[in-house]
Amino acid sequence: MSRSFLSILVFLIMTLGHAQENLVADVKVQGAKRTKTSFIKKIIRLQSGMVLDSTIILEDMERLKRLPAISHAYFQVFSADDKGRHNVFYNIEENFTLIPFANLFSSSNDDFAFRIGLQEFNLLGRNITLGGFYQHDVFNSYGISVRAPYLFSNKLGLAITYQDFTTQEPVFFDNTTADYRYNNKGFEVLGLYEFNFQNRIELGFSLFTEDYSYLSGATNEQVPQALNVDKHLFKLIYEFNDLEYFYQYLEGFRSQLNFQYVGSSDTSLPEFLIGFNDFTYFHRIGQKGNWANRLRLGLASNVETPFAPFTVDNNLNIRGVGNTIDRGTGAIVFNTEYRHTLVDKNWFVLQGNVFVDGGSWRNPGGGFGDFADSQNIRIYPGVGVRFIHKKIFNAIFRIDYGYGITRDASRGVVFGIGQYF
Structure with missing residues (x-):
């Protein structure tokens, strides 16, 4: 209707x-x-x-x-x-809202990896989300979170998250690569406030410890092989949401700004700022089509470091590019895709899509001209399919295949839960 x-x-x-x-x-x-x-x-x-x-x-x-x-x-x-x-x-x-999930994927060294978890999106019948996960990706990780956007009133809520997250991360410097064990352990508290139907804000902080330990690969005297430091972070999220929902279809515009300040107990490490804005636009085409677009603009403190915050990754921005193949202190990413419903039953939807993912990054310590450097530009067209359960919240299993057409491009299949954006 x-x-x-x-x-x-x-x-x-x-x-x-x-x-x-x-x-x-x-x-x-x-x-x-x-x-x-x-x-x-x-x-x-x-x-x-x-x-x-x-x-x-x-x-x-x-x-x-x-x-x-x-x-x-x-x-x-x-x-x-x-x-x-x-x-x-x-x-x-x-919807059915008690949702177990399991993701299978290959890790940075092509070993078998997985994440399993359980989330309840309507705890106590009051739109409270409680969830937890366990991940094995070379190392073990886990986390738990609760989010209650209307805990105190019809406008004011709270979100709390704790995680102990460990991965094997590639670090890039001097045109070489090294593998590090990266651990992030800490908690986050956010206050949630809804100004009106279209505008909301999240404001809070987190206290965490970052631990980098060298595993293998290239070395450099300027790049530490071990780093353990306590950090604090202040976060601001502002969202404007004018989307209309009709089952799997979306129409309208949404903008979400994420701004963070990161400080450290180690005075030799500089303060760090990072901000990015996601602009998304959706348009219905006929009865079965949906055109979806996302533009991300991001900048961070332009510190010349191998641990730069913006990554080029299959699961985040460019489908088919590989797992964390590069890092930068700035990002421009555009994703566009056409989704078409092939089968639509009472509870099940089969959806196909064609897409183009593209983006460019600023090198750590580099200039804005890096965005136009052909070595930093990546364009990946591709196709995909979605299996959607209409009565279970976010029960969307996606498979995408991306094929790079820019310099030194790769290709690959990306699996995931939920729409890519």
């Missing part, structure tokens, strides 16, 4: 009262099984006694469809009496 049709429907209903003022007698919620009705009434804007307003109702529909617990929402309006009052029914279709 489209927004235009809903707007016309509500307008016709509101004009039935002629000169009488159309008021809301009651807001009733139908279809809620695991989600608490009290929670839904807490976050929606329409309340008993208000003037019947189609703008508020449509906004509530989009707000509900953004919740992990809800796959779809629609409404009905019925006259309650002859005094111009109406009962409004909010009908929801729930």
Whole structure:
């Protein structure tokens, strides 16, 4: 049911009262099984006694469809009496939200690696996400997090994360490569605040320890073979979200800014700033098509270090390029793809896609001219397929094949859970 049709429907209903003022007698919620009705009434804007307003109702529909617990929402309006009052029914279709997951992939040295975990996206029926994971990728890692965006009110919430994450990371310097054992152990606390339906902010800090230990490969006197340092981080996330959801389809624009300040207990290490903004735009094409786009612009303190923060990686930005093949202190990445629904049943969707991923990076200590350097530019077209379960939140298994067409390009298959962006 489209927004235009809903707007016309509500307008016709509101004009039935002629000169009488159309008021809301009651807001009733139908279809809620695991989600608490009290929670839904807490976050929606329409309340008993208000003037019947189609703008508020449509906004509530989009707000509900953004919740992990809800796959779809629609409404009905019925006259309650002859005094111009109406009962409004909010009908929801729930997702299954207790989701185990398992990812299989190859590690940096081509050994078998995996990640398993479990997440509940609707804990206590109040849109609280609780999850944990265990990963084996040469080394063992684990983490746990809780996120409650409406913990204190319909605008204010909290998120807490703890992780002990260890990987084997390639480090690049002097046109050579070395492998390091990298460990990041710490916790993060974020306050979550929703200004209005489209604008929200996250603000908080984390305390963590970074530990780099040399394993093998090239060496350099200027590159330490061991580094263990306590760090603190302040984070700001600002999001503007004007997306409309209809099952697997998206329409609209979203912008998300992520800004971080990193300080260290080691005075010999400089303070560090990093910021990036993801712009995403989606457009429906016909009944079965969806055009999706993402542009990431990022800059960090331009320190000449082999441990630069922006990476070129299969799972983050360029499908088919390989696992962490380069690093930089700036990034420009553009992803565009056309998604087409091939099969759409009551619970299952098969979706195919064609895409082009492209990007460029600024070398550590380099200049903005690095973005135009052919050695830093990578373009990877490709094709993929999506297997989607419509009744389980984020149950999207994707397979993509990317083929590089720029200098010294590679090719490869990328697996994952959820849409790439």
